Structures are given as C-alpha cells and as structure tokens.
Amino acid sequence: MTGHEAAQGATSRPVTLLDVFDQHYRDVHGYLARRVDAHTAEDLASETSRRPTPRPASGSGGPRRGPRPTRR
Template identity: 45%
Template structure:
C-alpha cells in the first residue's frame, strides 16, 4: 500500500483505514484523548510525506506508523506526564471507557489504576515506550524493536525493568501478564 501510493496517492487512504483506529487508541492512551486526533493526523501526514523512504522489505507498515506516532508522542512528553499524574491523583481515566481492553481490562479500577498511572509516569521514556507499545499498542517485541530502531535485547531488558517497576507499584500485580 505504501509503495503503491507513490504512483496513486489515493491508495494511502487504505493504510489510514487499516491502522488509524489502532494508532489513535495507542496515542490516546499515551497523551489523552484531547491530543490523539491531532497526533494521529500528524502521524499519517508524516508517513505520507516520507512514504518514498518506507522499507518495502517490511511485511507490515504497522511498526513504521507506531514509530512515527511514538516520536510524535515524545514531543508531547510533558503533556503525557501531566496526564498520568492527573490520573494518579483522580483515578479517572477518560480513555478507559472507550478502549476497555488490554491492561485496563486486567487492572482493577480506582486505586490500582491510579497506582498504574503513577508507575507509568515514573518509568524512563524508553521503558514506558516499550511497555506501552506492547501493552496498549499490541506490538510484538520484534515490532517494538523495529518501531524504535533498537535491538530486541534492548526491548526485552526495558520491558523487564518496566514490568518490575510497575509490578512493585501495584503490590506484586503484573498488568502485562500474558503479553509477549
């Protein structure tokens, strides 16, 4: 689809139709719903502008799009931390109702959710990116490695450190149990 859009730009809409909802859910979880529409639009605009640089040997554009979105999320890092701190204080997650799957489905409401938000806010950016790409983005370790341009061993170590920290903050509960 990406390469095909070089000759027929309207084909890029197929890529948007296939992945926009998933990328939106990931970005909304990272930054809050108020930023998601803009970041997703910017993600696909960047992808469209850079489509000639897409590595056609990849079997999916999904990690590429998540990589662009993750880079844009980094620009909003302070907003993300404020969102997680507010969630920690209030226990109200406006995205949980719309995207009630993955981690949210396995973590009890109220105090557990607040503790999770606080734990996520305290992770390093690298740990948080890896953990949330797996837990909220649904990417495999291999896809995360491609998305972030890091070795799979780095993904595994960041995931391990992130899980240990989050598990400790949740009193021994691992919200990513069952994830690869």
C-alpha cells in the first residue's frame, strides 16, 4: 500500500497537497540539511509547501484558457 492509498483510506477524503507535504517534509528537510545550513534548510523545506509546482511559462503549451477552437 502506498502512502497515498493509506492516507486516502484512513480518512475517506481526497489526499491534498498538504497531506503530501506532511508525509515527505522530514525527507525533504533532511536532504536539504545535508547540503545547506539548518536555517536555510528549514526555509527551503517550508517553501516547498508554498509553491509545490512551477507555473508554465507563457506560450509554453500550458493549459489553455477558454474553449478550444472548433474546426470548420
């Protein structure tokens, strides 16, 4: 059983990004702490919950706004 399945089954609700953050925070913080000072590791690990995914660059083929054009 994956962590996702365990979290979902335990509460009968969809898994949120906060659930994923909570599940992996110690691993992320530990990785960072081996590479930078403790204060910076804390800041960077916390930042992962604030911006979990990068935004696509403008014109990069990201999600479209509005309906798709129709072919004629």
